[in-house]
Amino acid sequence: MLLVSSLTPSGRSWVLDSAARTVGHERVVDLGSFADPNDDVFDDITSAVSITGAQFTSADLIAGLRSFRDVAALVRVWELHGTDEPRAVVWCSGSVPQVLADLEVLGELADVAGTSLPSATLRARLTPVLAAVRSGDIEWLFATPAQPDAVQQASLDVAAAVGIGATVRGVLVAPMPRQKDGWPKEIRVQAREIYGRAVMDLHPITTLRTRSGEAPAFPAASMDAAQASTIVDAGGDRIFTLTLPGLSAMEYGPVNGGDIQQVHVGTWSADPAYPTTHVVVRFAEHTVRWEVDATLRRCRAIDAVVADDTIAVTFVPVQEQWPSGREPEEGGA
Amino acid sequence: MNEEMERPPWWLSESNGDNASGNATGDAADPGIGGGLGDVWSLLGMVGNMAGDWLAASGASEHADHGDPREHPDCLVCKVFVGVQSVTQPAIEPEQLPRARWLPVRRA
Numbered sequence: 001m002l003l004v005s006s007l008t009p010s011g012r013s014w015v016l017d018s019a020a021r022t023v024g025h026e027r028v029v030d031l032g033s034f035a036d037p038n039d040d041v042f043d044d045i046t047s048a049v050s051i052t053g054a055q056f057t058s059a060d061l062i063a064g065l066r067s068f069r070d071v072a073a074l075v076r077v078w079e080l081h082g083t084d085e086p087r088a089v090v091w092c093s094g095s096v097p098q099v100l101a102d103l104e105v106l107g108e109l110a111d112v113a114g115t116s117l118p119s120a121t122l123r124a125r126l127t128p129v130l131a132a133v134r135s136g137d138i139e140w141l142f143a144t145p146a147q148p149d150a151v152q153q154a155s156l157d158v159a160a161a162v163g164i165g166a167t168v169r170g171v172l173v174a175p176m177p178r179q180k181d182g183w184p185k186e187i188r189v190q191a192r193e194i195y196g197r198a199v200m201d202l203h204p205i206t207t208l209r210t211r212s213g214e215a216p217a218f219p220a221a222s223m224d225a226a227q228a229s230t231i232v233d234a235g236g237d238r239i240f241t242l243t244l245p246g247l248s249a250m251e252y253g254p255v256n257g258g259d260i261q262q263v264h265v266g267t268w269s270a271d272p273a274y275p276t277t278h279v280v281v282r283f284a285e286h287t288v289r290w291e292v293d294a295t296l297r298r299c300r301a302i303d304a305v306v307a308d309d310t311i312a313v314t315f316v317p318v319q320e321q322w323p324s325g326r327e328p329e330e331g332g333a
Numbered sequence: 334m335n336e337e338m339e340r341p342p343w344w345l346s347e348s349n350g351d352n353a354s355g356n357a358t359g360d361a362a363d364p365g366i367g368g369g370l371g372d373v374w375s376l377l378g379m380v381g382n383m384a385g386d387w388l389a390a391s392g393a394s395e396h397a398d399h400g401d402p403r404e405h406p407d408c409l410v411c412k413v414f415v416g417v418q419s420v421t422q423p424a425i426e427p428e429q430l431p432r433a434r435w436l437p438v439r440r441a
Contacts, residue, residue: 266435280433301434307441 001082001132002169003140004028005092007154011143012091014174014215018208019089019141021217022169029081031092034073041072044122070099071106078129082137096140097160097286100133104164136167141218143172144198146191146209148252151198155249156284158202159309162226163244163281163288170206170218173198178213201309202245228290238299238315240279242290247309250283265304265311275300275318281311298322 004019006012020026070092081088092099107130110123132138140161144154151173158168173195177183199207205225208216227243250263264282268289271277274297281288298321305312 263438264435265438266433268433301436304436304438305441306438313436 001078001084001088001090001138003031003090003092003096003138004142005094005096005140006143007150007157008145010145011172011174014210015141015143015172016089016091017215018143018170018172018174018218021215022141022219023087023089025086025089027089029077029088029090031070031073031077031090034076035069036073036076041075041125044125068102068106070094071103074099074103075125075129078132078138079125082128082132095157096142097157097164097166100140100161100166101164101287103129103133133167134165136221139167139169141169141172143174146173146176146194146198148194151194151201152249152252153284155198155201155246156286157246158205158225159244159246159249159283160286160288162205162246163242163286163290165226167223168205168225170208170220171198171202172215172218173207173209174215176210201248205245226290230293230296237302238296238317240292240296240301240313240315241310242279242281242313243310244281244288245309247281247283247306247311250306251308263306263311265306265313267301267313271297274298275321276315279311279313 002019002023004015006015016028019028077088077090081090103126107123107126110119110126129138142154142158144150154171158171161168176195177187177191179185179188195207195209204223206218206220208218210216225245228241230238230240232238247263262283264280266280266282267276267278268280269275269277276292276297276299278289278291279301281290296315298318299315300318301313301315303314
């Protein structure tokens with residue numbers, strides 16, 4: 001299934017053309033048309049949430065939250081079209097990274113809610129969709145115009161998407177200003193430069209642009225764009241690195257005209273038995289939580305470095321976490 | 334010149350007729366990309382009486398920085414916590430987990 005979205009209305013028809021060329025048909029399913037508060041997916045969500053004892057968590061409140069509407073719509077669309085061949089094209093008018101992040105959170109909610117029947121039911125519906133997102137069975141194709149602020153925001157959206165494990169089929173830079181439409185050379189040259197910058201920033205994600213009024217196909221299969229690894233330096237510290245293509249766009253200045261231009265890096269533990277289970281990266285309006293390996297779970301982060309699209313976090317062992325009193329051997333857990 | 338100035342930015346304009354399926358229907362009412370408020374995270378805070386700060390401490394919402402919910406009346410999650418505490422006792426004692434630890438960040 002191919003989720004398709006555009007940062008601005010101007011890119012919609014272009015990216016849908018690209019999607020059609022990519023999958024080989026022109027049928028488009030509108031995600032918004034599945035956002036029905038009477039849908040049974042909603043029933044499962046409200047049932048799972050209401051078991052918490054929060055009586056004021058009415059079905060109306062949940063239905064009023066766009067996140068739940070979009071997540072429920074995505075679940076429904078996946079159940080109906082997820083295995084279509086050729087792949088279904090699903091138009092999303094909102095933020096795909098936001099929907100996918102909310103899907104992930106809702107999955108965690110279902111886990112937290114325990115083994116009750118409602119939470120088990122919800123989990124059973126969410127799990128296949130989450131698995132499809134992580135396996136690449138659900139991909140994302142995205143359009144942004146060749147305008148500096150737009151490309152910056154698009155790049156950060158991509159960084160957020162890959163940070164939650166989604167696969168990005170590609171980014172289409174469209175529309176491009178054309179000479180035949182009367183746009184001055186200066187604007188056309190600037191647009192091409194911005195496109196070139198996007199290609200560099202988003203590597204290895206396929207980034208293409210329209211040419212001569214034609215929207216390109218994105219034939220290349222998706223790949224795991226986010227890369228994480230851990231090395232041990234000469235001093236014995238563990239350096240965890242996470243690369244999020246698109247994150248380097250934070251260097252271009254404040255996002256959305258705001259006054260905040262910073263990448264925040266921290267750690268968090270979902271398990272009280274360990275000091276660290278996740279590295280948390282917050283940038284613009286996005287938060288990426290990346291689960292660390294077993295060794296780093298028993299370590300504590302002391303600082304972080306951000307360079308382009310890569311974050312490096314230095315970890316030191318927490319002595320109490322190692323029963324023998326010895327620090328872990330290199331590569332051990 | 335005037336005509337040029339009155340023209341909308343090319344990147345905000347609708348697709349032109351050269352595009353075969355030029356039927357762009359921008360949704361003006363749609364907050365669109367980047368409009369997310371993390372409302373799922375907020376709602377997840379509602380399960381705080383069951384799961385403690387497990388989710389709120391994830392660092393994924395502004396609420397994660399809030400300590401005493403009574404001190405943040407503008408925060409939806411805090412309001413919910415206060416509301417829950419006023420109407421019911423938690424079925425399970427909240428398990429206190431550390432909040433996200435933010436690190437000093439250097440630019441290379």
